[in-house]
Amino acid sequence: MNKKSFFIVLILLSVVLVSGCSSSVGNPPEKPGTADSNFESVEDSGSGTGSGDIDVLYQVSTIDALLQGVYDGVLPVAELETHGDFGIGTFDGLEGEMLALDGNYYQIKTDGIAYPVSGEMTTPFATVTCFEADENFRLEEPANLSELEAFLDMNLPSENLFYAARVDGNFSYIKARSVPRQEKPYPKLADAVSTQSVFEFENISGTLVGFRAPEYVKGVNVPGYHLHFITADRSAGGHVLDLEMDNGDVSLDITSAFFMELPTSGDFYNVELGQDLQADMEKVEK
């Protein structure tokens, strides 16, 4: 390798490694089926596997561990940020709803206010990605939450992949919640949400941030949609319980790779997983 090539390689390597959600190096993201093979590998996305990859949904722990009360933060937000600029989750001790949008992380506490998040704060459960829209739609008709989800479903290339969904819209009504910090011994999530604060917004503009996970990852993530909300001025929001949308712009990011990091100590080790927690899930989500 001559000196010039050497430095070009150095620069490329540096870009790959220091970027959190930088765009791919050279290769634009491709839509499914347009690649040479019928497998759009993460390498093809241009930035190696893992950190900062645009088509990877990165997750900390599992939804069932959270349902069972594993609330101790295990990953600092400073590290979570390297895996995504967009996502949802919660914080150490189940203290509030996490929402990440355009690279900014927010903590929505029980007063409904969206607070900035420091890199030292930790999460017991979060799902993030580097958001790059693969499909965009305009929704002009009013829609409630079920109708919005049905509209999104109609536009999915497959129900068997993961998707990140962003909706910048005008809402006549949004019902959202946040959960207070829990104390040990931690209650199960279905019990913890009995102390949740519920906020109602009327005639508000803002952004829905969330994911659609396939049915077959039940136990790992929430099958179907899981959405959080933040107002257009990024001042308030919460975990979405219900909504009436007037109109909005919908973006879907197809995330065909799923990267889950599990806690390597603490409550996660001994919690009973693998049970059917469907009833708990319904109590918690809606």
Add this chain to the structure above:
Amino acid sequence: MNKKSFFIVLILLSVVLVSGCSSSVGNPPEKPGTADSNFESVEDSGSGTGSGDIDVLYQVSTIDALLQGVYDGVLPVAELETHGDFGIGTFDGLEGEMLALDGNYYQIKTDGIAYPVSGEMTTPFATVTCFEADENFRLEEPANLSELEAFLDMNLPSENLFYAARVDGNFSYIKARSVPRQEKPYPKLADAVSTQSVFEFENISGTLVGFRAPEYVKGVNVPGYHLHFITADRSAGGHVLDLEMDNGDVSLDITSAFFMELPTSGDFYNVELGQDLQADMEKVEK
């Protein structure tokens, strides 16, 4: 950054990116709970997230897609190799059992013989990792398959993580199988295995290669153990149906991160997933 630091960084970056399963850079793998935080992040393993990471179980597609007959190869072995030197799976068209050990990939066909694998061959489903033993045990007592699995279970730090398991042993009996290449329209796996070839080995030395997946990933991977076998001279083997082991050396690799890449076109898009395929799984595995 001065010139010296600059070159040190360059060298580190190069090692990180070109390695498939190279050992970690500087940081030896740590046992759970010994890290500063209670989360042994992949970064801490020394080689960034993804490709070649020592504590990542890398998977192509899902077990339920395979059970439903999605057999078209979607990832070349040349790429799979960058994610692991150890693992199991199958090949395009369900042609034989895949086994990877010490960086060598084998295809065990219906004659029971282990053939070398070329990088152009593709897989519809495989699970690999860069194997580095976290725990080693010597088993001196004879054990059948259930007893071996129970012994392994007794030595797991948690049932909620993924593990790679390697057993170099002497076996009084091993019953293994392989499956012939299927033609389209592909039958379901439970039907395809009705044409399997079964091999019986007696008084043979060799290696069991496989994984233990937690119960909560049912639908994604095989809950519990999934083992393939290859003889000590690496000439024959198959998917393990039954065994009687005299003694052996057992190694467990704790893989706390799980990276799943899904096909972005082909049969995977439209196959019905999320059903309970437990009955099919039992028919296929044992």
